[in-house]
Amino acid sequence: MPSWPAETKYISHATTRIDGPAKVTGRARYSSDIQENGWLYGMILRSKWPTAKITDINLDKALQIPGIKAAVLARDKNMTVRYYGEELAAVAGTTKQACLDALRAIEVTAEALPFVVRENDAKKPDAPRVWENAPNYPAPRARDHGDVDTAFGQCAAVIEGFYSAPVQIHNPMETMGNTVSWTDDGVTAWSSTQGISSVRDGLAGSLRLDQSKVRVITEYMGGGFGAKFGAGVEGVLAAKLSKEAKAPVRLMLTRFDQALAVGNRPSSFQKIKMGAAADGTLLAFEAENYGTAGIGAGGDSGGGGGGADIPMPYLYKVPNTRVKQSAVAVNAGSARAFRAPGNPPASFGMESAMDDLAVKLGMDPLEFRLKNDPNKIRQHEYALGAEKFGWKQKYQKPGSSPGVVKTGIGCAGAAWPAGGPSRNTNGEAQINPDGSIEFRLGVQDIGTGTRTVIAVVAAEMLGLKPEQITVKVGDTRFPPGPGSGGSTTCASISPTVYDICTKALEQLQTLSGIADARGENWFKACKKIGINPITVHGQWIEGLSTNPAGGVQFAEVDVDTETGLVTVKKMLGVHDCGLIIDTLTLESQINGGIIMGMGYALYEERVMDDLSGVVLNPNFETYKLPGIADVPEIEVILVNMPERGVIGIGEPATVPTAGAIANAVANAIGVRVGSLPITPAKILAALGKVPPATA
Amino acid sequence: MNAFQYATAHSTGSARELVGDKGAYLAGGNDLLGLLKDYLISTDTLVNIKSLPGLGKIERGSKSWTLGALVTVAHIENDADIKKAFPGLHEAASEIASLQIRNVATVGGNLAQHSRCWYFRHRDIQCLKKHGGLCYARNSENRYHSLFTGNDCISPVVSSLATTFAALDATAIVLRDGKELRWSMADLYADAWKNPYAHNSLQPGDLILRVEIPTSRSRSAYMQVSDKHTFDWALVSCAAAAELTDGKLKSPRVALGSISPKPHEVAEANEFLDGKVLDDATATRAADLILRDAKPLEFNGYKVPMAHALIRRTLLKLKGDV
Amino acid sequence: MKNSEPENFGAHSRRTFLKSLGTVAATAATAQVTTVAAELEKANAEKIIGPNAVPVTLKVNGEKLKLMLEPRVTLLDALRNYSSLTGAKEGCDRASCGACTVLLGDLPVYSCQKLAIEAQGQEITTIEGLAKGGKLTKVQSAFIEKDALQCGYCTPGFVMSVTALLKRNSHPSAAEVKHACAGNLCRCGCQPHILQAAFKAAGVEMPTKTEVVNYA
Helix, strand or coil: CCCCCCCCCCCCECCCCCCHHHHHHCCCCEHHHCCCCCCEEEEEEECCCCCEEEEEEECHHHHHCCCEEEEEECCCCCEEECCCCCEEEEEEECCHHHHHHHHHHCEEEEEECCCCCCHHHHCCCCCCCCECCECCCCCCCEEEECCHHHHHHCCCEEEEEEEEECCECCCCCCCCEEEEEEECCEEEEEECCCCHHHHHHHHHHHHCCCHHHEEEECCECCCCCCCCCCCHHHHHHHHHHHHHHCCCEEEECCHHHHHHHCCCECCEEEEEEEEECCCCCEEEEEEEEEECCHHHCHHHHCCCCCCCCCCCCCCCCCCEEEEEEEECCCCCCCCCCCCCCCHHHHHHHHHHHHHHHHHHHCCCHHHHHHHHCCCHHHHHHHHHHHHHHCHHHHCCCCCCCCCCEEEEEEEEEEEECCCCCCCCCEEEEEECCCCCEEEEEECCCCCCCHHHHHHHHHHHHHCCCHHHEEEEECECCCCECCCCCCCCHHHHHHHHHHHHHHHHHHHHHHHHCCCCCCHHHHHHHHHCCCCCCEEEEEECCCCCECCCEEEEEEEEEEEECCCCCEEEEEEEEEEECECCCEHHHHHHHHHHHHHHHHHHHHCCCCCECCCCCCECCCCCCCCCCCCCCCCCEEEEEEEECHHHCECCCCCHHHCCHHHHHHHHHHHHHCCCCCECCCCHHHHHHHCCCCCCCCC | CCCCEEEECCCHHHHHHHHCCCEEEECCCHHHHHHHHCCCCCCCEEEECCCCCCCCCEEECCCEEEEECCCEHHHHHHCHHHHHHCHHHHHHHHCCCCHHHHCCCEHHHHHHCCCCCCCCCCCCCCEHHHCCCECHHHHCCCCCCCCCCCCCCCCCCCCHHHHHHHHCCCEEEEEECCEEEEEEHHHHCHHHHHCCCCCCCCCCCCEEEEEEEECCCCEEEEEEECCCCCCCCCCEEEEEEEEEECCEEEEEEEEEECCCCCCECCHHHHHHHCCCECCHHHHHHHHHHHHCCCCCCCCCCCHHHHHHHHHHHHHHHCCCCC | CCCCCCCCHHHHHHHHHHHHHCCCCHHHHHHCHHHHHHHHHHHCCCCCECCCCEEEEEEECCEEEEEEECCCCEHHHHHHHHCCCCCCCCCCCCCCCCCCEEEECCEEEEHHHCEHHHHCCCEEECHHHCCECCECCHHHHHHHHCCCCCCCCCHHHHHHHHHHHHHHCCCCCHHHHHHHCCCCCCCCCCHHHHHHHHHHHCCCCCCCCCEEEECC
């Protein structure tokens, strides 16, 4: 049975990223940096109507703009637009300026149709239908467990609360896009993607090519967070433009486009009623939730929990439950999987309700959680975290902090089931007579440190240093691996590399006669390879990885009760992910999850305008991301569990953050703000300081 | 952006000539290039005014300081003498946008910048200010908009330099067809108050030359609140300036930004404060007066208590206790 | 595609100048290049250029880039689309994210909101221009050491901002680092490590509070 070594030199220690030098020098080439010979700039024309019947899209004048080499329709010149920003056509030209001029020369004949962009409006029976043959809001059926009505009667304390979170936009720093070259030999796409295989298959399917004629390359990509799987409309358009223009086409979305059409996290509006016995045992949970996945309500949302469903009740064991939820369609871009789909809103609602109920019971919220969280690992993490955080010393009754600027603390838990590692992970290593070794895996490094994980595991298994390992990822010509999603990559590639190394050592041992080819014997053994290098194939094997992962987070905030400004002073994350491969990149992942959760809690909100149907904030000016001055001190406790093998961490790290922060705010001011993002405006409203409208 | 011609002017006369009817002056470009990128304004000629002589200096006179219109916000932030003479101006400058923007943003550009209302800035919305028929914000998303309005457009002025210059009783010198006009901040934004299509009182071809700041108020302070801690437009901003002798205010001025198309001042409040001891009670009363006629919309009512707090704090900051 | 540089930039200007003077004294011009250039500058002082492409010379990382650009081309556009200097990234094209940060002289600016024609006559430094002879700068090494990067897309911008900061203030406080980097966004969440890296590059080791604890 394979097993990880008990004593390790690199695994579970800190290793700097092997692609660090490329990134800090600007040498790293992203899809938007590719400059193939004769490349053209591509751009998409998007609908300025939220809904419309399009009867003509005339590209003639666009094709006459100097420098334009191709123009294609997105679908057909007869089409129905269902959201602001839907793709209509695309052009390719020698300069960005030519493309800008060409887009403005495309003539679109459209008849505007009624639209609805807000969840509450879309639920109304007389609302315009997003899809002609389906209601915007199919009535949800209740799922019952136990006897919730009787159970509420037995509770010592019951709370009812309304908790909501808006649509969140992925907004990775690099937008979606590809550089695509379609020649007689086939298609090569340099893709900003989390899934080179899904892009390849998507392009092959859409372009009606053999899969073997499509190659996808992703050496570096600027973040995806779940939105970047598949070729996307933009990838197919880039390919078509390339074919027509007979030149490579770089087509990247603009930041404006990012908020419209390439995915988002569904909103969530939760009515929760929850009750517990006097000793704090949860007895009953009843909830209604609705949210929008844009036009993709129901099964059409492309991954991530089908529409806007969220796991309820989240995390805690409640013997009697009733849950009703349904997605409501609006005329806005479809949802896509977004870092721990469904979990952050579920956690936020549940953890807010937990604190509200704890307060009603007169119990310390941490004690209340320990009473009801069945998970032993989290129990341990709460204990570790509470001690480091100083929970007992810091905890005060809600609103009792003195002064104008009030301090509060909160906590929340996370669980990430994850699908587990992908068994269909393959890789190879080429070992040269001079001892140099190159690993090739058809996976992606989306910023998580995949390359470095491969180098660390290989170094450990072979007795070499990580800097002696060359790692190549991100090419569909390499042995295929899974897309980077679900927090599964680390657990998929680590056993694969282990397998490759085991086989490599076996081969070297046979070739060289040296019993143990690791470490100081490596170069001696390799010299015996002969003229040609050896290639060793390997794949994922059992026994070295598992799932799930989880954690708990603590938050400390200051709330200025006169201006409403919320300052997160400190975050503490206590997370487990099995056997830690690299403490440095792991810490970065947790920081990243926390900061993203903080954005969700305090700043981020996609704003739709119900008069015009447009997205009002398709930019970084009014879609606000945490800046370096907003980010608090973040402490991390990494719980190493080698006995559980390798797991992943990307998603659980962002799940409990908003709940912890929201609870800290409620603890500070003594009043619940149940709506994200928790802005100064909402703080002041919760404190009863906002006068009614008179204008 | 649409294509444009470009020329560098070496005199204000040639700048005026080059700009003609459809041109635009280009200083730092933070606002202008953004407007062009979203096709919010159309122009066929950009006239670079960064080479105009004499507009890039900070000069100290006997009774006032002069900031040339081309002085960058970073220059103001880094000037130790400005910090001593006008601490409020230093504070306002250092909170503007980000360092990358402050390094190229100019005094003139900051004053002249166009509305940041998200309907105005949206390339596919023809709002009232863009000569469309409707102020969308009035009936929809107005969380960032004005508490005081003089016309149907509710977009507020966001120039934090304007707010601070108002409190300091500064004068903007504007060149119009060869003549120098002397405008208070109230004058500079008077048209925005009256006219829904206007961002300020500048007419096509007008050029801000400099701002003169009297030294009669040795104390000044500025504060703002945003959703984020940095690089975020103010939800409300406040500037105050006065002389303070034996704890008593002399010639106090308080101005609010981001809540009205012009820097918001209430003469009655300034008069009330004049001669009073500066303390919590007087600051509170002043805040009450300044906000008395606020007309909150559906989503911007929070600005009232926020502004109230800022007024008190900014005034008390004049004492110098930190 | 876009690297079309006018081979005889000098000759082109001479011809234009002479045409505007109305002389055909070509032989005289060849002998007096510097005088011609000075006169040319004066005559062209208020010259209107564009909207078509004009010759633009950018001094980037110590080298001259000779390009033909329309006036509306931004410096970022010039770097990324008209040269191979793709280190500066486009994150928003609206001066709101910092991924395009370059140095003009010593000043960090958003190259997406600067016209390329207006960046002439200045020393432009991009991320590619920091490491001399392949030797990483202190800032670059610190970013790697402290893992101040994940996907790396915001990294060039942050490195430029921190580099510029340390040039003007070799021992910044945490508040000063944050003030200098307020104009740079990161979606992956590298901010805490970026702060550590800035300190490290300034020679200060920030204590880390990360604990690794064995569960068993």
